[in-house]
Amino acid sequence: MTTANSQSSSLPTGPDYAVKIEVRAEREVAYQSPDHIAPLGTRHDNSRNRRFNAKLYALYSPITITLNVLDLGCSGGGFVRDCINDGCLAVGLEGSDYSQKRRRAEWAVIPEFLFTCDVTGNFEVLAELGQRPQERLLFDVVTSWELIEHIAEKDLAQVAANVQGHLKPSGLWIMSVSPNEEIKNGARLHQTVQDKPWWVARFRELGLEHLEAYVAFFNTQFVRGPKQEAAGSFHLVLSPNPSAAPPVFALTRRDRFFDWWLGSRAHGWLRKLVDI
Numbered sequence: 001m002t003t004a005n006s007q008s009s010s011l012p013t014g015p016d017y018a019v020k021i022e023v024r025a026e027r028e029v030a031y032q033s034p035d036h037i038a039p040l041g042t043r044h045d046n047s048r049n050r051r052f053n054a055k056l057y058a059l060y061s062p063i064t065i066t067l068n069v070l071d072l073g074c075s076g077g078g079f080v081r082d083c084i085n086d087g088c089l090a091v092g093l094e095g096s097d098y099s100q101k102r103r104r105a106e107w108a109v110i111p112e113f114l115f116t117c118d119v120t121g122n123f124e125v126l127a128e129l130g131q132r133p134q135e136r137l138l139f140d141v142v143t144s145w146e147l148i149e150h151i152a153e154k155d156l157a158q159v160a161a162n163v164q165g166h167l168k169p170s171g172l173w174i175m176s177v178s179p180n181e182e183i184k185n186g187a188r189l190h191q192t193v194q195d196k197p198w199w200v201a202r203f204r205e206l207g208l209e210h211l212e213a214y215v216a217f218f219n220t221q222f223v224r225g226p227k228q229e230a231a232g233s234f235h236l237v238l239s240p241n242p243s244a245a246p247p248v249f250a251l252t253r254r255d256r257f258f259d260w261w262l263g264s265r266a267h268g269w270l271r272k273l274v275d276i
Contacts, residue, residue, distance in 0.1 A: 046076030076105030
């Protein structure tokens, strides 16, 4: 693949073992994106949800202990940092260099795990693990929180191809999607505004099957969603090979109650009362 830009970092993880990550991108920054021209989410957001992480690790525990996680549109990098703190190998890609230049949020703490990249162009995430030669890094999970609606319809196929090229056979692409228009300061931030059935059909055309049972498994506990400051959004869990995806398991009554409680109005009222 011919690329115009490359960024790399060496990550010491022990006396005899190190990880070196490199991102090669056709376009290092999404200069034509309204989100870069008139930054909003990339200027403010730093989303995370430890309950989502716990569910994710439980889901993959029969397959692997250490997850490889790629977050597209990572903004402040909060989710990536939580994954790293939990022992994952996690990488975040962000289309705007707003946070990078200002060392905002986690860019000041884990810059070696966060890279700028226009995901609508070709890109590769490469890694040298210990003494092994450099190779494309494959991920168990790719996430996109409030990203995909910012991508123009003509660019969806390239984004999907980039994700598929970095997913393990058992990998999942988990995302939140807003079906709402968003215009700020005259800039139309949401480039593809469609309902859930449209997105499910479009991704099926691109070789990715939506697995609704996995949405039920996460049970409202995502990094972004209606409970996480993204009113009206919905979720997709996509797989290029559903038969290889980790099997979901039934939630206990306690888990269902806890999922309902976290982010509920009652939870919010209690937090305000405690703060007072």
